[in-house]
Amino acid sequence: MGKSTGFMEFDRQTLKERDPAERKHDWNDYTIPLSDEEVQKQGARCMDCGVPTCHTGMELEGVTTGCPVNHLIPEWNDLVYKGQWKEALRREHLKNNFPEFTGTACPAPCEGSCVLGITDPPVAIRTVERSIIERGFEEGWVVPEPPERRTGKHVAVIGSGPAGLAAAAQLNKAGHWVTVFEKNDRVGGLLTYGIPEMKLPYEMVIRRVEILKQEGITFKTNIEIGKNYAAEKLKADFDSVIMCTGATVHRNVQLEGRELGGIHYAMDFLHASTKSLLDSNFDDGNYISAKGKHVIVIGGGDTGTDCLATAVRHDCESLVQFDVYDKKGAIRDEQGNPWPQYPKVHRVEYGHKEAAAAFGEDPRAYAVMTKKFVGDEKGNVKEVHTVNVKLKVDAEGNRIREEIPGTEKVWKADLVLIAIGFSGPEQDLIQQMDVETESNSCVKAEYGKYTTNSEGVFAAGDVRRGQSLIVWAINEGREAARECDRYLMGATVLP
Missing domain, CATH: 3.50.50.60 (FAD/NAD(P)-binding domain)
Known part of the structure; x- marks a missing residue:
């Protein structure tokens, strides 16, 4: 993968930053993109390590190791090094619906488990990841891809953070009609209102949301399930529900x-x-x-x-x-x-x-x-x-x-x-949805299955696992969509 001697020839380089003394006066993105050539050199540093661990997401003694969405990191590093940017983008999207979010705000546990990092500075994986998706938007490669057919099934997703958006995107790909409910006035959950503008610009969120809308997903803001939309009515109106409301009770x-x-x-x-x-x-x-x-x-x-x-x-x-x-x-x-x-x-x-x-x-x-x-x-x-x-x-x-x-x-x-930090999810909606909780107040739903005790109701992301990373939320949103699809259709076409 990459250039066989790249890790010896090129130093690690991440996104450049604007001068802190200047940028502290505005709310614009504080980073500066690398040139294509600079990014290709970072891709070249991805060594032929034989058994890569960067893409294998797990938890070791409570610490996230590798990439929870199992990103095809060595593959797209190699493709970027070779100048095959469009194919690299396709490989990014195979495992991650929103590489722009993880490439911007994820702490990059993948880099912590990079084999090169045992002896040298690890591959700048997050920098390459974000560079690929930004190149994709600039070139017009990121376009709406609505499903060819519809199943006639309707799914409600509660919460428009990374878990909710990932679940909605995957269910829509499977042909279901998806409606995302957000209690705030803007879509994005903590992507929008929990991460400051200079770190993750709202424009980055809304450009992706516009694509999801064009693919057929409906977004309804200023609607809080259990308050201005009854939970029982929601379950009656939709064939299935996925709870992605996060863990927002402050410590x-x-x-x-x-x-x-x-x-x-x-x-x-x-x-x-x-x-x-x-x-x-x-x-x-x-x-x-x-x-x-x-x-x-x-x-x-x-x-x-x-x-x-x-x-x-x-x-x-x-x-x-x-x-x-x-x-x-x-x-x-x-x-x-x-x-x-x-x-x-x-x-x-x-x-x-x-x-x-x-x-x-x-x-x-x-x-x-x-x-x-x-x-x-x-x-x-x-x-x-x-x-x-x-x-x-x-x-x-x-x-x-x-x-x-x-x-x-x-x-x-x-x-x-x-x-x-946060101690767990809000309990009002959980009680109104009539779902059981664990001792830590999170919704009781087995990882990998995401089913609650309430028929047709699933839970994913922080509401199920507690406060965690964006990349874990995307992982769970995708997997919950797969299990919801299986529930609705008897089998699933989703990964």
Whole structure:
């Protein structure tokens, strides 16, 4: 695959980035495409490794390894190297309905399991993936492909995030009439309102949705099943239903002062910011502004990073991100995090770079645990009190965080964003759909089958598995569509 000596001749190169000091003033895509020649060199780095692991999605000790949609990565790397871009696009779409989403916002566990990555920087798989699909759109190769026949069956998909879109796309290919219901005013779920515009532009979502519409899929926005469309009526109106509503119940912090004004969930902050931007370029004022504020982000993950980038663009006064974990090393720990697991290493993401450009240093504070919030006389947060912690293992083998005496600190803050993930799906719809749940509150539906206890009702994505990656959502949406097709027709034509 690729050029037999390519991994020795060419250095790893990912998408270029605009200058952080400049891009922090706008909401445009922060990346810059590589030239075709540069992408071909990255494809050439894909070595003839014999038994590639990049495309084999699995979970090892709870860590995603390889690509959950089983992307034909070595094949399209080779095709790009040879200049066969259109065939590379066809190979991309065989396993992934939306390579533009994964090529933009997936953390690329495929690269973590790249064989070349054992000794050298891995192949820039995500960069090649996005370059192929963008070339496809530019050349006009991505066109509507409606099914040649219709089965007469009608399927409702609840939720228009990556799982819902993937399920809808596959069911439509099988010839079923598909209607996607979205509770928000725009299609895309967290693709639209959970990932900021400069990281995943809404135009990228809507151009794909327009193709799906032309292929025959119906989208209905501002409809929340169980509220303005009864769940029982939905089950009566459609031959089958697939629940793809995500896991959107925020994890909270139960601390003194949590009720103070100015403390928000990260996703509420991101959602309102994106909606106001798309609706009016912020002229309507319907968002949580960070302008002139001392901002603290609690949580060291991707959502926290998105909050950093958004707050910088709002022109905040100061910015700190708390990470309860120690700073990771530059290389993976071969004992606790061996290849081919996704490498747990220190990363400097786009939001960190932009915060550093704005304030002169990386915004992260490590091994910090929040103790309480203190407010002013008006009931708004003014301080966050913290202490440093170290991770220990007790006599029973439990991992605990021990406070370090003398490390107490008070931070000035008038906007606090909680970005510590989600605990599970909303329960109202689950109860109205009369489906059983697991102990973690997610819908009970076996992986690979996706059937619930309610006849004709399936569940896929985060609502079934809990908070996870875009690529897992696409995997489950595709597979749930296959099982739904089997249910409706007695056999299935879907992969």
